[in-house]
Amino acid sequence: MTNVWRAGLQRGRIELRHLLRSPKEMSGHLTNVVVALVIAVYVTGDVPGTHVPTAHLVLAGFAAYLLFQIGLVNLPQILVTEREEGTLLRLRATPGGIPAYLVAKSMLVVVMAAGTLALLLAVAALLVDGPLPHGPGGWLTLLWVTTLGLLAVVPLGAAVGAVLPNPREALALIMLPTMALLFTSGTVFPSTSLPVPVQQVAAVFPLKWMAQGLRSALLPDTARTAEAAGSWELPMVALVLTAWAVLGFLLAVPLLRRAARRESGSRLSARHRKAAQSGALPA
């Protein structure tokens, strides 16, 4: 068991180094941060009924969205790609390989999430007078909302990654619902301007609650008057996110197990043939 942790952490460190040295992937993550900052610069005025700049609301919303994206877009893509390349199969054929893989991926996701969040908040605070938590209470809220938010989306993302067919179709299948949630969850503008049924549907998913939780951590308490409920509803944030975390784990464990079990040399070859036929993979 100690071996699994050692191998997993080593694997996580190496993957992280590869990520940091990959211009393509790094620019993907950095673009998100830049987009958030640019929007924050162009958004003017205050949140209606408060003295909080709308830019702060947008930045808090983007922070939530970036966490959401790492769990439900980046992670499934990594899983599907590595399944297709045979990484999963090699680890399955290696003693302790699959547990080490999960340790490495968890480490990677946590570091990616924390790094992105820290970068966004720090750069925003420095350049565009962005929001930072007020006092220890605010920092504490930031910590638990981020942790619970990741627990809500990461297992779910792993489950999605286990069932998606291949990296080419995966992106299309994930991005559409993600974008829909981005615009209906009150992340980039107050959801109160949307029709009530749309708000109700968005409230089922974790993004709305992650954004609301982060707003409570980053914005002054007076800003809660602009919330749909007139308060931060923190107990509800904790409840919904916990529910998604439980659901995600319940789905991810059997689905990942099934995905790993189904891997074999001939399935890998069959996928490569298919990919080569569609011209998507270098031979």
Place this chain on the structure above:
Amino acid sequence: MTPKAAKATKDTKATYAEPVVSARDVTMTYGDVDVLQGVDLDIHRGEIFALLGPNGAGKTTTVEILEGFRRRSAGEVSVLGADPERGDDAWRARIGLVLQSWRDHRRWRVAELLTHFATYYPDPRDPAELLALVGLTAQGGRQVERLSGGQRRRLDVALGIVGRPELLFLDEPTTGFDPEARREFHVLVERLAREEGVTVLLTTHDLAEAERLADRIAMLVGGRIRACGTPAELARQAAARAEVRWTADDGTIHRERTADPSQLVWELHRHADGPIAGLEVRRPTLEDTYLHMLHRETDGTDGTGGIDETNGTDGTDDTARAA
């Protein structure tokens, strides 16, 4: 105990020691298609065993059942003393796998990847020594995706043996190799088997490779093992006759098939004034045997004379020259 008796005991022990791989009446059914219809296999320690067969014969299914990646429909299987369907991590650590379609870990550096995979095993090989063994020392710092096809496959072999497996599966390992790379690879596999006692199960389409490397060969056709034995035994089983070729005085080329080539050559010489031009004796090759088996399978006939049909295709290997 006399030395002779001691030897006999040793032989008996070697013969009856538990095989590394043992399969009895293994069947596999997908829907209403019987892919395997009762496969029996025994592979012994230190043996290089080749599994031959046309596409769709069930080679891959057989190997994946032995690797523990597929559930058989029925039959008994034991690999290193365990049922592969219930193989745990300790069992996995004793098995090495080299598949043909791995493209994983592209961004990793060669030495980094090997060092990482060494951490999973209780008694791994030294990564640097392993790189030297597969001839990749110069590529140690290179990214995996920048390796050539042959280098990539050699890295796969290195990853397959980093945990000192007792049993190594090689799935069409030299597809796409140039002749030199193929030769080096064969030397490596032989070293593993002869010097370290690794048991190797090789699947291949390359008959020359099977003949060169394998101690024993099994031919899987239509979901059954149709023939199994040393390359020489297989050739004999096909009841094929040797072919004698020579050029007559008038310049015409003669070919004759005979069960006793020595007799024929002797008679030729008795009737000749001197050396016989272009004299050649060709023993039945593994390819003859293989095609003969396939032919018999598709024909449904016993086809003892069927070897003649393969005549035109065996121009490449194993030509025994006389005179």
